[in-house]
Amino acid sequence: MRPVRPQPPLGPPPRTPRQTALAQWRRVDLSDLEDTLQPRFRTPAEVLPKVLAELRLDQRRQEAEILKVWQTLMDPEIVAHARPTGLLKNGTLLVSVDNNVWLAEIVGYRRHDILRRLQQAFGANRIRRISFRVGG
DSSP states (O other): OOOOOOOOOOSSOOOOHHHHHHHHHHTSOOHHHHHHHSOOOOOHHHHHHHHHHHHTHHHHHHHHHHHHHHHHHSOHHHHHHEEEEEEOTTSEEEEEESSHHHHHHIIIIIHHHHHHHHHHHHOTTTOOEEEEEEOO
16 A cells, blocks of 8 residues: 655635635635735845846956056056956956067066066965966
């Protein structure tokens, strides 16, 4: 013999005393219609995390902070021709350089110095690598 599984109740849930009183007073039961017309409000605590995630405020603040430190730590020649454009989740800093000549100069001779300075300012875990590209 198979065990008996409990069956969920059939039909609509039982009416509340409020719904019963209103149905008697109106002489018609409008509880289903009232349920469908009820606005589904959400609290700010439910909505705010999603809104903040879409705005990416933390990431934008980090990028602004990196740009500010970049302008104070780097040589004026480098600042004139290269600027950070983004920080990836894996710790790679994206830097845009205005032309191929400066890209070759920075990658060939100054890359390690730039990385060392930024890691001293932000920590080795936050900025692990730098990726340079022309344009941006």
